[in-house]
Amino acid sequence: MGDKQIQLTIHWDSKSHQKLDFYNFYWKKPTGLNSLQDSINLGSDNSVHWYGGMNTHEQSWPIKKNDYKSTEFVTNDVYQTGVTGQERYWLSSKKVVLNVPWSVPLYTSLQNNELGLQSKLDEDSSFLLRNNFLEYTLAVPKEWDKISLKDFHQECFELFLAAPTAHPSLEIINKPIWSTWANFWKAVDQNGLLEYAKQISDNNMPISQLELDDMWTVSYGDYQIDKRKFSNFSEMLKKLENEFGIKRLSAWVHPFVDADSEIGKNPELRNKLFVKNRDGDVPHVWWWDCPVKPGDPSKPVGPTNPDKKEPCAYVLDVTNPETREWWYKQLEALKAEGICTFKFDAGEINWLPHNYVLYDGAYPNSYGKHYAHFASRFGSAVENRYGSGTQQTNFFTRTIDRNSYWDKDGGLSTLIPWALQSSLHGYYWNLPDMIGGNGLNHNESNIRGEPPEEELYIRWTQSNTLLLAMQFSYPPWHSKYGGEVLNIVKKSLELRKKWMHYLIKNVRKAVEDKVPPMWWASDDNEALTIDDQFMVGSDLVVAPVIKSGQKTRNVYLPEGNWRNGNNVSEVVIGPTTIKDYPSPLDVLPHFYRTDSDDSGNGSSSIFGSPMGLFCSIISIIISLYFLN
CATH class of the missing domain: 2.60.40.1180 (Golgi alpha-mannosidase II)
Structure with a gap:
């Protein structure tokens, strides 16, 4: 073939595995052609179903309802992009597995029952290696009628993915987490936290750990407890334990450092710790606590006149061992003050600067992989949001914030499909986030929301009752609710208690x-x-x-x-x-x-x-x- 021809090599492997055959497709494009694209028809009838691939904000199960346009297959915040790519693994109910290696600069789409696979070289791409090929593997059983779908998936899973090597904290499985996030938003302080703990205790609610969420530090990136809000932190911890029986306080952390924080203003640390671009500069990034200003007021609001996001922070390069050790010391110092463990937020690629360069990472998702492994240093009670190739960790991977809706749009109906998708990819230890959602259906900006209606709160609680973990923020005794809500929540917790031994037995067996x-x-x-x-x-x-x-x-x-x-x-x-x-x-x-x-x-x-x-x-x- 000449230099201007597309080359396709198909390798059939029927010998390396006792139960499976593999078909490896390798497309190579000539110089000057910046993309290669193939597509897989997922079937138009109701006898073929597909699972895996991209997670979406409106997650469905199977995935044929998850339509999305061509998108980089990297981790993203679904509130910003609508989709996120954690593992490049798809499973068909007809016993076919599709796997794409991380070396491919992959874009995927899902439209009209077709899964699009595209390898593309783009100057604005997140992909660091300029690989000039498209590669994927199809796995099928040697004897289709002699293997169940479950067993077929397990054979493929062991080849392409990984499973946990240890389980998360059994205390969190046994008792719910209580978080300040949805209930307090950023308005939490020492008095409010103690009153919240008192209410939990007075209502005889079980609790594994109390989670201190947004705005407890002096500024984002300066890991110092804000004494204006928490005037006597050590005394507060004593009260939590001695008066309310709460022995574990966790705290919300993330990789963002405000530009006007003490750390952000330090030029030596700035050049050592933060993600740089291809020019070697350390640019500002935008994240959800940075300002958003309206577009041109003289023009109609819409896609052609979007809001303006104003970058205000730097982001830690967790692929850099020097950065990890610096951050580790900051968090260990907080543990010395009595914080037990941490809720790690963000970690997706969309938060990195344009044309970023990582200290150590051949692929974009290397960032999330390093981030998750860093989080794992703090034990099995950690809560993390994303990882990639990090199934072997023993902490909870949280479903990203759910909205206080019933159907789709990140609402209750997406809770089970998201967890199923996570489990398919090997992330067994799913934390389904706040019961009732975060209240954000009442406003679209990053300000405090309102709790969901009674019926939605109750049904959300029941949906969580026999899942791996439960997490409350809006309390069932909220002033918006009548006494029936608290009674039904307590009934649900009693049911969970009856099945707890069985839940834990299955968790342990999953590891084995x-x-x-x-x-x-x-x-x-x-x-x-x-x-x-x-x-x-x-x-x-x-x-x-x-x-x-x-x-x-x-x-x-x-x-x-x-x-x-x-x-x-x-x-x-x-x-x-x-x-x-x-x-x-x-x-x-x-x-x-x-x-x-x-x-x-x-x-x-x-x-x-x-x-x-x-x-x-x-x-x-x-x-x-x-x-x-």
């Missing part, structure tokens, strides 16, 4: 077996499309209500005998779909296998049953594999 805590229990086509229920292990089906005003719902049960968790005298034989299961506001629909219950008096008996422990082998009602 390298299988996600929730997975497919059936290749049935109906199960493959369910996006609003999930299984914990193989024995517990959970089907929360996620639609406004809904008082009944359909519940899918895989093969087996299932006892109704809300009416233990009722047993249902699966596979079947229960139509119009009664779901009044105080009811969380859930079923458990009868062969895991040797006393017949409810879910708590599963913990004493050898069969119950043995059967914590992990699987899910397809659409829902997710203790994470």
